[in-house]
Amino acid sequence: xxxPLLTITDSNxxxxxxxxxxxxxxxxxxxxxxxxxxxAADYRDSGFGYVPIERSESLEQMIYEVCAPILSRIRRDxxxxxxxxxxxxxxxxxxxxxxxxxxxxxxxxxxxxxxxxEEYGCSTIHLxxxxxxxxxxxxxxxxxxxxFVAADKANTSHHRSDSYMLYGDAASAxxxxxxxxxxxxxxxxxxxxxxxxxxxxxxRVKMYFSTFYLAVRQVVNQVLRESGMxxxxxxxxxxxxxGLRTWSTLARALGCPLDxxxxxxxxxxxxxxxxxxxxxxxxxxxxxxxNRGDFYLAVSIGFGGYYGCSLHKYE
Amino acid sequence: xxxxxxxxxxxxNTSHAEHVCAKxxxxxxxxxxxxxxxxxxxxxxxxxxxxxLEWLMAGGTYRKAVCVLADDHFEQSxxxxxxxxxxxxxxxxxxxx
Numbered sequence: 001x002x003x004p005l006l007t008i009t010d011s012n013x014x015x016x017x018x019x020x021x022x023x024x025x026x027x028x029x030x031x032x033x034x035x036x037x038x039x040a041a042d043y044r045d046s047g048f049g050y051v052p053i054e055r056s057e058s059l060e061q062m063i064y065e066v067c068a069p070i071l072s073r074i075r076r077d078x079x080x081x082x083x084x085x086x087x088x089x090x091x092x093x094x095x096x097x098x099x100x101x102x103x104x105x106x107x108x109x110x111x112x113x114x115x116x117x118e119e120y121g122c123s124t125i126h127l128x129x130x131x132x133x134x135x136x137x138x139x140x141x142x143x144x145x146x147x148f149v150a151a152d153k154a155n156t157s158h159h160r161s162d163s164y165m166l167y168g169d170a171a172s173a174x175x176x177x178x179x180x181x182x183x184x185x186x187x188x189x190x191x192x193x194x195x196x197x198x199x200x201x202x203x204r205v206k207m208y209f210s211t212f213y214l215a216v217r218q219v220v221n222q223v224l225r226e227s228g229m230x231x232x233x234x235x236x237x238x239x240x241x242x243g244l245r246t247w248s249t250l251a252r253a254l255g256c257p258l259d260x261x262x263x264x265x266x267x268x269x270x271x272x273x274x275x276x277x278x279x280x281x282x283x284x285x286x287x288x289x290x291n292r293g294d295f296y297l298a299v300s301i302g303f304g305g306y307y308g309c310s311l312h313k314y315e
Numbered sequence: 316x317x318x319x320x321x322x323x324x325x326x327x328n329t330s331h332a333e334h335v336c337a338k339x340x341x342x343x344x345x346x347x348x349x350x351x352x353x354x355x356x357x358x359x360x361x362x363x364x365x366x367x368l369e370w371l372m373a374g375g376t377y378r379k380a381v382c383v384l385a386d387d388h389f390e391q392s393x394x395x396x397x398x399x400x401x402x403x404x405x406x407x408x409x410x411x412x
Contacts, residue, residue, distance in 0.1 A: 083366065095355050115363040118352040119334045131370055138373025193350060195337035304334060 002227070004185035004313075005133045010073065010175040011184075012066040013279045015168070015269055016057075019050035022270070025166055032157035037164055046243030049267035051160075052168035059091055059153045060099045062171035067100075067149060070175050071107040074145060079177075082144045084114045085131065087124035089273040090152035090159045090167050099151075119195075122240045123300040125150065125274045126308020129176070129189040136178040146176045150274035162303065165242070170272040172279065184281065187311045188227045192219040194305030208305055213253040216299060219309040220254055223297070227311050231255065235294040236262045236284060240301050241269065241276040250299075262289065274300075290314055320371060320380035322351045324360035339383065349377070360384070368408055380408040 023040040030036055036043075054062065074081060086096045096116040104110050120127045128148040135146060151171040154160040160167055177183070192215050196208040224230060237260050239247060244263065251258045262280050264287070269279060277298045284290035292314055300308040323336035336352040339345075351367060353360040364382055371377040383405050 095357075097357075097359065113359070113363055113366060115367065116353060116355055118354045119336055119350065131367055134374055135370040138370060191349075193337075195334065195340055195350060198334040198338035198341060304337065 002187060004179065004187055005189060006129070006136050006176045006178060006186050007180040007315075008174050008184040008186065008312075009177045009180045009182070010070050011173065011278050011282060012069055013170065013172045013275060013282055014062055014065045015170045015272070015275075015279070016052045016054040018055050019052050019268065021050055022048050022166060025051045025053075025160065029157040029161045029166075034157050034161050035163055036161060036166075043166070043243075046245045047263060047266035048166070048243060048270045051166050051270050052170060052272070054153050054169040059088070059151055059171075060102070062153060062169075063099055063149060063151045063173075064103050066151075066171045066173040067103055067147070068107075070147065070173055071103065071109060074175065075107045075109070078143070080141070080144045081109045081112045082135065082140065082146055084112055084147045084149055085124075085128040086114055086116045087120075087128070087148075087150045087274045088116070088152055089121050089124070089150075090154050090169075100149075119302075120193075120306045121302030121304065122271075122273050122276065123191070123302035123306040123308040125174075125277055126189060126191055126298070126300050126310060127306075129186060129308070129310055130191050132176045133186070133189050136176075140178055142178050144178065147173060148176065149173045150278075152273050152275070164303075165271050168270050168272045170269070170275040170279070172272075172275040174278055182315055185313045185315055187313060188223045189310040190219050190223050190226075190308070192222075192307040194307075197304030204304075208303075212301060212305070212307075213249045215305065215307045216250055216301065216309075217253040219307045220297065220299060223309045223311050229295065229311065231260075233295055234260065234297055236260060236290060236296045237299055238262050238277050238280040238284070238296060239299040240273075241266055241271040241280070242301060243271075264289070276300075285314070318345065318348055318379050318381050319377040320351060320368065321345055321348045322353065322364045322368070322380055322382040324364055324382060324384045325352075325354050325386050326357050326360065335385075336383075365408070372409075378409065382406045382408055 096114045132146045247261045
């Protein structure tokens with residue numbers, strides 16, 4: 001087993017307390033002209049029950065909520081914050097630096113760049129792991145850290161749904177360190193980019209839906225192969241919350257049982273873009289589904305052909 | 316074209332469903348190239364791109380990048396650049412040997 005590439009030593013997830021039933025949300029977005037492609041019953045059959053909706057806090061406040069505790073701890077420990085890698089899929093058009101300026105000033109990290117990564121959708125978390133892996137393999141020092149932040153808050157029905165999925169509001173943050181005795185060790189991190197869908201051409205969307213599971217299989221097998229591991233040694237798969245129907249397709253492609261996919265947050269939280277994986281891992285740790293010494297895979301799928309897979313060990 | 320990374324830096328609001336970097340990559344058949352799109356950071360996007368390229372190039376796997384800086388119009392402020400209707404810069408980046 002190779003040495004960890006990096007370790008996630010701290011993380012935080014914020015989900016609004018208000019949850020709307022999927023039936024209600026689908027009705028509302030249909031009335032706003034979104035034309036959701038599934039019936040509410042079919043969507044519920046995939047395991048979805050509710051959509052978290054933020055009704056009082058701004059995106060900036062949501063980001064503060066998940067980042068402030070982490071920044072407080074690393075400031076106390078004298079850790080250098082080299083960069084913040086930021087993903088906001090639903091809230092397109094937001095200006096990253098302004099969302100973080102107050103927060104960084106408060107914790108004396110005003111010179112830390114906030115880099116907004118786009119186009120990878122729900123796979124931006126794996127892009128952040130891939131980039132940080134390169135950083136720590138090169139110039140990154142043991143006292144450095146990179147913070148990945150995901151924050152999404154829909155302001156319109158067209159942000160709430162792209163007609164295929166419903167998106168909840170949430171924010172999350174994960175601190176990446178070069179090495180640590182405890183945390184979520186990252187042993188491998190790979191990306192596969194097809195980028196089929198760069199606009200809404202029906203032919204390209206159809207191509208994406210008919211091939212995505214093959215791309216997932218390819219990147220997962222690549223990670224397992226280079227780590228010298230097999231699927232039987234993997235305790236759980238934490239995947240983007242795309243629902244049981246999609247996961248069934250992936251499970252068949254990967255040759256593993258569906259119950260290897262961690263599904264406990266599907267009903268209450270649904271799909272939260274890049275927050276899905278951090279939420280699922282934290283919840284699995286909290287409930288005892290994931291224990292120290294367990295190996296697991298994180299798999300993300302960004303709409304249009306962006307795929308990420310990473311192998312982790314919980315220490 | 317001998318290139319490992321394609322970077323797109325832009326600022327203004329593009330359509331939520333449009334992936335410009337992916338489109339450039341597909342249209343020019345650069346399927347082995349790693350795409351990076353940095354947006355909504357104004358003039359900070361290019362220095363951020365350079366930081367990320369330093370990270371990627373330090374390991375030796377990535378050796379050449381092309382950075383495209385482009386915006387087709389300024390929706391937010393409704394300000395058109397007087398000099399050109401569609402500002403565009405293309406910069407080739409390689410690590411110091």
